[in-house]
Amino acid sequence: MTKxxxxxxxxxxxxxxxxxxxxxxxADGDITLISRETQHTYSRPLITxxxxxxxxEEQMAYRPADWYEKSGVNTMLGxxxxxxxxxxxxxDTAGGQTIGYEKLLIAVGGTPIVPRDVQGADAExxxxxxxxDDADAIxxxxxxxxxxxxxxxxxxxxGLKSVExxxxxxxxxxxxxxxxxxxxxxxxxxxxxxxxxxxxRAGVEVRTSTTVAELLSENGRVVxxxxxxxxxLPCELLIFAIGVLPATGIVQGSxxxxxxxxxxxxxxxxxxxxxxxxxxxxQARALLCGTNRCIAIFPNAYRQGxxxxxxxxxxxxxxxxxLVMNSVTIVDLPTISVGVTEALGEGYxxxxxxxxxxxxxxxxxxxxxxxxxxxxxxxxxxxGIITGLIRERIDVSEIRDVLMSDDFGLISLPAAYRxxxxxxxxxxx
Numbered sequence: 211m212t213k214x215x216x217x218x219x220x221x222x223x224x225x226x227x228x229x230x231x232x233x234x235x236x237a238d239g240d241i242t243l244i245s246r247e248t249q250h251t252y253s254r255p256l257i258t259x260x261x262x263x264x265x266x267e268e269q270m271a272y273r274p275a276d277w278y279e280k281s282g283v284n285t286m287l288g289x290x291x292x293x294x295x296x297x298x299x300x301x302d303t304a305g306g307q308t309i310g311y312e313k314l315l316i317a318v319g320g321t322p323i324v325p326r327d328v329q330g331a332d333a334e335x336x337x338x339x340x341x342x343d344d345a346d347a348i349x350x351x352x353x354x355x356x357x358x359x360x361x362x363x364x365x366x367x368x369g370l371k372s373v374e375x376x377x378x379x380x381x382x383x384x385x386x387x388x389x390x391x392x393x394x395x396x397x398x399x400x401x402x403x404x405x406x407x408x409x410x411r412a413g414v415e416v417r418t419s420t421t422v423a424e425l426l427s428e429n430g431r432v433v434x435x436x437x438x439x440x441x442x443l444p445c446e447l448l449i450f451a452i453g454v455l456p457a458t459g460i461v462q463g464s465x466x467x468x469x470x471x472x473x474x475x476x477x478x479x480x481x482x483x484x485x486x487x488x489x490x491x492x493q494a495r496a497l498l499c500g501t502n503r504c505i506a507i508f509p510n511a512y513r514q515g516x517x518x519x520x521x522x523x524x525x526x527x528x529x530x531x532x533l534v535m536n537s538v539t540i541v542d543l544p545t546i547s548v549g550v551t552e553a554l555g556e557g558y559x560x561x562x563x564x565x566x567x568x569x570x571x572x573x574x575x576x577x578x579x580x581x582x583x584x585x586x587x588x589x590x591x592x593x594g595i596i597t598g599l600i601r602e603r604i605d606v607s608e609i610r611d612v613l614m615s616d617d618f619g620l621i622s623l624p625a626a627y628r629x630x631x632x633x634x635x636x637x638x639x
Contacts, residue, residue, distance in 0.1 A: 214239040216522060217301065217309065219291050219460070220317030221245030222254060223508055224489025224515035226273060228315050229281050231519020231527070239523065241283045242309070244301075246290035249342055250275065255508065258371040261345040262378030270342060291318075294464045296482035313522040316461070316472060316480075316487040317515065320454030320506060322368075330425030335432040336448050339372045351447065357381060360447040361435055363422050365392040367538055369451035370405075373414055377541060383414050384443055386435070388421040388452075396536045396547045400562070401585045404569050405540050412541040417441070422448075456491040456504050469493055471504040476529040478518035486522055488514035497531030497601065498549055498582055505532040533601055543569055546593045549600050550575050550583030558582075561614050572614065579607040592618060602627065 216232055216239055218225050229241060252270040259265040278285050290304040300310050322338035324331060335355070337348050351357065358381060362372045365387030376383045385392070391402040392409075406416050417437065425448065426434040434444045456471035467473045467481040471493030478486045478494070489511035496503040510532045520527040537546045553560050553575055562573040570588035574581055574596065580603055584596045595618075599606060604627050606613060612622050620628060 214523070215310065215312040216241045216315070217311035217313070218243045218315045218317060219245075219301070220315070220319060220489065221247060221249075221251050221285075221287070222317065222319060222489065222511070223272070224317040224319075224492075224511040224518070225315070226251055227512045227515025228317065228486075228488060228519035228522070229283055231516040231521075232523045233281060233519075235520055235523035235525045238282075241281070242286065242311075243278070243283050244286045244289050244291055244303070244309070246288065247341065247343065248288040250287075251277070252342055254341070257339070257342055257345040258375045260342065261339075261349055261375035264378065267342075291460060294461055294466065294485070296464055296466060296485050299484065312484060314485045315478075315515075315518050315522060316485065316491060317489045317511075317518075318457045318460055319490040321457045321459075322450065323453050323455055324450050325422070325452070328422055328425060330427055330432070331450075333425055333427040333432040334430050335446060336425065336450070339368060339449050339451055340454060345375075348447070348449070352379060352381070355431070355446060357446040359445050360384075360449065361386060361422075361443055361445040362449045362451055363435075364451035364453065365389070365416065365418070366395060366451065366453060367393070367536055368453065369449075370538055370540055372449045372451050373409065374539070374541065377412055377414065381447070384445070385409070385414060385416045386421055386437065386443075387416065387418045390419050392416060392418070396534075396551065397545075398552050398573065398585060400564060400573070401545065401547070401551075401571055401587050404566075404571055404587050405543070405545065408540050408543045408569055414541075417443075454490070454506065456493070456506075458491065469502070473502060474529075476517075477521045477527065478514055478529060479521065486518040488518040494529055495531050497533045500531075503532065505534055507535055509535065533597075535597065543588060544586075544590050545588075546584075546586045546590050548584045548593070548597050549581075550577075551585050552583075561610075563614055574613055576606070576610070579605045579610075581606055581613075595619065595623070598631070599623075599627075 251272045253272045291301045293302040322340045360381050360383050362369050362385050392406050420437045420439040422435045423438045424436040436442050458468045472487040473493045490506040493502045493504050517527040517529050535548045559576045564571050573585040575583035581599050586593045
């Protein structure tokens with residue numbers, strides 16, 4: 211019997227999950243995994259702790275050292291795929307190779323954004339922060355140049371993770387954010403204010419409603435930044451952390467449909483036969499709104515990889531919709547945001563509790579009797595229960611009055627849903 215020839219482009223969570231999905235159905239198929247990075251698969255969320263010195267490179271592995279071998283995966287690390295030809299069922303690499311496939315998964319993630327119109331952005335000491343190589347390069351530069359001051363451009367999740375690492379290294383850090391507040395895409399104004407207050411207590415300065423207009427350099431190395439509001443800030447290191455774009459360049463000219471990301475159906479299938487996409491590059495159905503969106507978070511990438519892998523191997527698996535969910539610790543202050551974080555108009559209701567002294571905040575957003583979003587700062591104990599109610603679209607009308615109580619828990623849930631939770635039949639993915 212002929213073995214199916216699977217090709218996976220990527221080496222992070224979606225790719226790894228796809229291998230698992232394939233092996234759940236097909237134990238013998240020929241799997242080749244290609245990645246432009248040279249490292250064994252590693253946990254990207256840990257790069258903050260790698261740079262900050264809390265973990266070593268040996269602790270970065272996402273799977274054991276023998277995982278490829280035990281999973282029957284042939285690897286081509288340090289190899290970049292430049293083009294996909296769905297008609298020929300081949301891909302081309304930067305090194306001039308042409309590789310054939312029967313089933314292809316594109317799981318190449320995203321590319322960090324570096325503004326093209328910023329003069330001086332090519333100076334030494336200017337970095338992005340999304341990969342293990344980035345963390346290593348920043349660490350080496352800090353040590354070699356004895357860096358004591360830095361600017362982080364971007365007050366979102368990547369920016370805050372960069373700041374956390376720099377704080378651990380004792381580097382004086384300023385955040386520059388174009389929006390009028392930190393974490394504007396994932397927090398409401400109250401939560402953003404608490405986050406900024408926590409950063410201020412740690413000595414981090416924040417400049418909002420401005421961004422970098424020009425980088426200043428001496429002897430080819432960055433020494434400062436001119437902001438669009440006219441202020442000039444000195445620095446010895448600058449990190450662009452203003453987001454990532456799905457790496458759709460790989461399908462340009464291939465005929466595969468793409469928008470912000472590569473468009474997929476609920477089976478993670480692209481518009482091309484035998485070609486799938488998963489993870490941060492995939493534009494898949496969102497749970498709450500039903501439209502296709504790119505939701506670049508770890509849990510979604512893993513679930514999409516499983517769905518893609520099982521379908522590639524001939525099983526039937528369905529994507530149930532992605533949920534925007536972010537968890538970030540801001541200088542020891544835990545925070546979680548899920549779904550819609552601000553009322554969008556008629557039919558929406560907000561419930562909230564705030565303790566400014568303790569930097570504690572809880573907020574729920576409801577729509578037509580169902581929770582559609584939540585924000586937790588400081589006190590995150592009930593985030594799991596609330597996220598379950600959001601994902602399962604449970605009508606909470608009968609328990610609305612106890613949702614914000616201090617003793618809200620499993621016993622407070624609607625009886626039918628509580629029985630499903632206790633029996634283990636609730637979808638916890």
